[in-house]
Amino acid sequence: xxxxxxxxxxxxxxxxxxxxxxxxxxxxxxxxxxxxxxxxxxxxxxxxxxxxxxxxxxxxxxxxxxxxxxxxxxxxxxxxxxxxxxxxxxxxxxxxxxxxxxxxxxxxxxxxxxxxxxxxxxxxxxxxxxxxxxxxxxxxxxxxxxxxxxxxxxxxxxxxxxxxxxxxxxxxxxxxxxxxxxxxxxxxxxxxxxxxxxxxxxxxxxxxxxxxxxxxxxxxxxxxxxxxxxxxxxxxxxxxxxxxxxxxxxxxxxxxxxxxxxxxxxxxxxxxxxxxxxxxxxxxxxxxxxxxxxxxxxxxxxxxxxxxxxxxxxxxxxxxxxxxxxxxxxxxxxxxxx
Amino acid sequence: xxxxxxxxxxxxxxxxxxxxxxxxxxxxxxxxxxxxxxxxxxxxxxxxxxxxxxxxxxxxxxxxxxxxxxxxxxxxxxxxxxxxxxxxxxxxxxxxxxxxxxxxxxxxxxxxxxxxxxxxxxxxxxxxxxxxxxxxxxxxxxxxxxxxxxxxxxxxxxxxxxxxx
Numbered sequence: 001x002x003x004x005x006x007x008x009x010x011x012x013x014x015x016x017x018x019x020x021x022x023x024x025x026x027x028x029x030x031x032x033x034x035x036x037x038x039x040x041x042x043x044x045x046x047x048x049x050x051x052x053x054x055x056x057x058x059x060x061x062x063x064x065x066x067x068x069x070x071x072x073x074x075x076x077x078x079x080x081x082x083x084x085x086x087x088x089x090x091x092x093x094x095x096x097x098x099x100x101x102x103x104x105x106x107x108x109x110x111x112x113x114x115x116x117x118x119x120x121x122x123x124x125x126x127x128x129x130x131x132x133x134x135x136x137x138x139x140x141x142x143x144x145x146x147x148x149x150x151x152x153x154x155x156x157x158x159x160x161x162x163x164x165x166x167x168x169x170x171x172x173x174x175x176x177x178x179x180x181x182x183x184x185x186x187x188x189x190x191x192x193x194x195x196x197x198x199x200x201x202x203x204x205x206x207x208x209x210x211x212x213x214x215x216x217x218x219x220x221x222x223x224x225x226x227x228x229x230x231x232x233x234x235x236x237x238x239x240x241x242x243x244x245x246x247x248x249x250x251x252x253x254x255x256x257x258x259x260x261x262x263x264x265x266x267x268x269x270x271x272x273x274x275x276x277x278x279x280x281x282x283x284x285x286x287x288x289x290x291x292x293x294x295x296x297x298x299x300x301x302x303x304x305x306x307x308x309x310x311x312x313x314x315x316x317x318x319x320x321x322x323x324x325x326x327x328x329x330x331x332x333x334x335x336x337x338x
Numbered sequence: 339x340x341x342x343x344x345x346x347x348x349x350x351x352x353x354x355x356x357x358x359x360x361x362x363x364x365x366x367x368x369x370x371x372x373x374x375x376x377x378x379x380x381x382x383x384x385x386x387x388x389x390x391x392x393x394x395x396x397x398x399x400x401x402x403x404x405x406x407x408x409x410x411x412x413x414x415x416x417x418x419x420x421x422x423x424x425x426x427x428x429x430x431x432x433x434x435x436x437x438x439x440x441x442x443x444x445x446x447x448x449x450x451x452x453x454x455x456x457x458x459x460x461x462x463x464x465x466x467x468x469x470x471x472x473x474x475x476x477x478x479x480x481x482x483x484x485x486x487x488x489x490x491x492x493x494x495x496x497x498x499x500x501x502x503x
Contacts, residue, residue, distance in 0.1 A: 058495060077487035111435075140487055150494055153487035157478045278388035281431060285423035291409065291416075297426045307431040320392035322478045325436030 010066035012041035013057070014096075015086055016048060017072030017079035018106045018158060023097040024048040026175035027069070030182045040189055041067070054082070057089055065089045067188055069096040069171075073103050073317060074159040078152035087165035092188065094200075098174035100161040101199075102268050102276070103317025105174075110316050110323035111308060113156040115330050156326070160318050170199040172249055174266035174314060180251055199249070203271045206245035206263050210254035212236065218289035222303025225262065236262045237287060242303070242310060247273070247280035266314050275320045277311030346400035346466040350375040350459070351386045355413040356448045357405035363452030371456035372463040375403060382406065383444075384417025388428045391442060395474050401441040401466040405455065408446040418446075440465045441472065 014027065028034060028049070037043075044065060045052035057065075068090035074080050087093050098104035109117055124132045142149045161167050171184050184200045187193055194200065207214070214235045223240040230236055236243040236257055244265035245257060256263050269276040290296050304310050312319055352358040358379045364371060380386055383406025391402045404421060412418040425444045433439055443462055447455040 054495070077484060078491055080484075081488055081491045140483065140490070150487075150490040152491065153483060155480050155484070157480065159478075273389075275389045275392055277431065278392055278428075281427040282388055282424055285427050286420055288423050291419045291422070293422060293426070296423050297430075300423075300426050300430050304427075304430065306434070307427070308434045311431060320389065320396040321435055321437075321474065322396075324434075324477075325474075326477050328436035 010041045011044045011064060012037070013045035013052075013065045013068040013086060013090065014043070014048070015045060015068060015070050015072075015082060017070070017082065017100070017161075018075035019072030019097070019099045020105075021048065022175040023071035023099075026097070026173075026178060027181060029178035030185075031178070033182055037185060054085070057085060060089050062088050063091050065091065067092045067094070069094050070161055071096040071100050071175075072161075073099045073106050074155070074161065074164045075106060075109075076152040076154050080159075080164055083161060083164045092168045093161075093165070094184070094188075095161045095167045095170045097171060097176050098266055098268060098314045100167075101170045101172060101318070102315040103158055103160050104266075104314050107158050107160075107315070107317030108309065108313070110157055112324070113326060113329050114154050118154075119330070157323050158317050163317070168196050169193065172199055172201055172251065172267040177252055199268075199271065201249060201251045201267075204250045205270055206248045206250050206252065206254050206257070206267070209250045209252070210235075210245055210257045212257060214238070217287045219287055220289050221299060224303075230260055232260065236260075237284075242284070244280055246283040247276060264313055268315055268318075276315040277308075277319055280311050281307075344467055344471060346374050346463060346471070347398065348375045348401040348403060348459075348462060348466065349394040349399045350377045350403040350405065351380050351383070351390060352377050352403075353383045353385075353406040353413075353418075354379055354381050356407035356411070357383075357445070357455060359449035360405075360447040360451050360455040363449065364456045365452075367452050369452055369456045371459045374463045374466075375459050382412065382414050382417045383421035384412070384414060386421060386424075388424055391428060395437065395441070395472060398473070398475060400469075400472045401443070401462060403443050403445060403459070403462055405445040405447050405458075408448055411448065437472070438469050440469060 016024065043050045045057055068086045070086055070093060074083055095101045099106055118137055120126055122129050122132055122137050124135065138151050140151055140153045173180065180201060187200060212235045213233055215238060217238050219240045221240055222242050225241060228239065230239045230241060241262045243257065243262035245263035247269065248263055248265045249267040249270045251267055265276065269279060273279045288296060288299055290299060308316060352361055361377060383404055386404050394402050404425065406418040406421055407413060409418060422444065429439055429442060432442060445458045
């Protein structure tokens with residue numbers, strides 16, 4: 001830790017929006033080093049683990065927080081408000097983890113819209129609301145005798161943090177690994193940071209960290225994970241398993257391929273890649289061992305029944321198209337679904 | 339053409355060795371085709387990163403054409419086969435995202451096939467005219483209530499917490 005940090009204690013905020021809470025657990029997974037973090041920073045806001053009120057942050061002068069680690073995507077107006085607030089009050093804003101960086105699993109809800117999501121949650125007979133005869137739905141405004149009450153607005157489309165406010169750095173992973181979190185905190189404390197807008201991490205792919213043997217990749221069929229038991233030493237993609245390692249940023253130590261499970265791409269794209277799914281499907285297309293259009297079409301459709309969930313499992317919200325076409329979805333007037 | 343007819347914007351990625359020359363030939367032979375295609379010359383259809391196609395659609399194009407040498411005739415031996423495989427994967431993905439399959443098309447046109455390329459362009463323009471505008475950016479625009487919802491939060495915080503922001 002630098003001497004400067006020891007003299008003046010910085011202010012740290014950790015905030016969450018549309019996320020699962022795994023990022024908070026990952027922060028605590030740095031174990032006793034969390035005490036070093038507490039020594040270097042006053043934690044002014046961390047709803048999951050420490051006290052700290054929105055009103056106190058609102059009262060701070062702009063730029064008063066030295067570092068804000070923001071995890072989660074932007075699903076509601078309240079989350080957008082908090083993103084704007086934390087941006088204004090923080091000198092460095094880090095999109096922490098996959099949700100804030102590229103939407104992650106919550107971003108897959110961009111295959112639906114608010115209407116469809118609310119139907120799934122509140123409609124009578126649905127799994128989560130077996131009984132709701134009056135079809136009660138959350139309203140953004142409710143008038144009561146004392147005035148008007150507000151609930152946050154639920155958006156049709158989940159946005160990433162950087163589609164909402166300017167982001168200084170990104171930390172990849174779902175969730176980021178504890179050692180990478182610690183490295184990032186040290187880099188921030190020492191001021192040894194890459195140019196603004198960069199990902200704090202390595203610029204290579206998971207294949208480079210994977211110990212499996214690579215030969216020529218040519219496959220006639222994509223196998224689902226339950227269809228085969230792969231051998232321990234050969235590249236999983238060569239065995240026909242759809243491994244995303246070829247397109248995914250390294251830094252995890254190839255944890256999944258080492259336990260016989262294909263990479264699912266949680267670290268997102270390598271530097272310079274604008275659309276993770278496009279890069280992944282590009283790489284996979286090269287591996288298909290066929291020059292016959294019909295056979296190619298069959299291999300693709302049989303082997304990849306869910307292309308969006310495969311190519312954009314973590315990055316739909318950040319992809320070029322960001323979501324499914326709204327025209328094909330149920331709208332508020334009950335229009336037909338494709 | 340009436341004033342109200344929908345004029346689609348189409349981006350065409352044409353390979354340097356065959357299809358772009360087919361377009362040249364169509365020009366020198368004075369073959370007429372619809373002017374809706376904005377042609378971008380690439381060295382090979384295998385150079386067309388699926389990102390290019392997605393980006394064109396995301397930026398407002400109504401359709402995309404990828405054109406290259408016939409299978410077996412690629413200047414770079416077999417890169418058009420890679421273009422073909424990517425095309426089928428991309429179409430499969432676009433379908434899942436609600437983009438009509440007719441909007442993105444792969445065409446083979448040799449340097450001698452100016453007429454064929456012109457016909458294919460006319461066909462694509464006609465098909466996309468029937469489909470109507472794609473207008474993809476409208477998909478992620480939230481409706482006007484968003485700003486009101488944001489203001490309501492600020493207002494409530496001011497009231498409840500005696501903070502002026």
